[in-house]
Amino acid sequence: MKYKLGIDLGGTKTSVVVLDQNNQAVYNKRLPTPASNYAEILKTIKLLVNHAQQAIPALDAQTIGVGIPGALQQDNSTVKNANTQILIGKTLKTDLETILQRNVIIANDANCFATSEATDGSAKGHALVFGVILGTGVGGGIAVMGKPWAGPNRLAGEWGHNPFPFHDAEAKHRPCYCGKSDCIEKIISGPALSQEYFEQTRKHKSAKQIADAMAAGDPTAIRLFNDFYLNLAKALSTVINLLDPNVIVLGGGLSNIAEIYHEVPKLWGAYVFNATGKKTNIATKLVKNKWGDDSGVRGAAWLTDTK
Ligand SMILES: [Zn+2]
Structure with a gap:
């Protein structure tokens, strides 16, 4: 796999990044998060992934990482502890996998932050x-x-x-x-x-x-x-x-x-x-x-x- 694709679903903004094999960001885009409408949140993520795919036709990521201000239940079924509260109880992983036709890995946004800095950041x-x-x-x-x-x-x-x-x-x-x-x-x-x-x-x-x-x-x-x-x-x-x-x-x-x-x-x-x-x-x-x-x-x- 040549590229890595990530989404950060934040309380006010949702971002996409594509990292190439040298871990350089070759595509970045941000949109406002429609934080009170779950269907619009899903659409925003799909739009960002589509934009990334159009910008990088060779994008081959079959799995997408998604950071959220919350976490999945232990069985991955629904979201819990999200301060974007519309997400709580939603089947975010399966919903995203359905609309994106890709595997989705979801993690807490602070864990994503720690991982980024531990991998090629200041830690x-x-x-x-x-x-x-x-x-x-x-x-x-x-x-x-x-x-x-x-x-x-x-x-x-x-x-x-x-x-x-x-x-x-x-x-x-x-x-x-x-x-x-x-x-x-x-x-x-x-x-x-x-x-x-x-x-x-x-x-x-x-x-x-x-x-x-x-x-x-x-x-x-x-x-x-x-x-x-x-x-x-x-x-x-x-x-x-x-x-x-x-x-x-x-x-x-x-x-x-x-x-x-x-x-x-x-x-x-x-x-x-x-x-x-x-x-x-x-x-x-x-x-x-x-x-x-x-x-x-x-x-x-x-x-x-x-x-
Ligand atoms: Zn408290």
């Missing part, structure tokens, strides 16, 4: 990679030896809805849409930063605008980002305790904050399990993604790699 060649999407939500995915690790419950890496660890006793409780409170996602996502900024200043700013304000010397923004580095360090320390990954790679909008990569590793050692009482050196590397917004769709294409 290339590392045995155990934890990928984190830090954006509107907080998702996690695991790649082992360059392959996604979904787990028997298809829950591996679902760390954003674990309780936030080492939480201050006096911190305000943050209810989450999942029914619990104080999930990691409620503390370190973009909306969490915006909420804190609003509560302290009564001004609405996106996470990106707060980052710009930090760079311009806004004391509230500086303080909030210092809290954010500490909170991210606390949350990642539990990943290190549990998985001890070689590399943690960050994606999503907040991964563009350059300070994260030197501030967080200074802080996480205080929370990683260590009974010596002395400062220990944490060998896990914290890195920014290589492929940006394309990482998810590249990882979907890598799902079809049989090597």
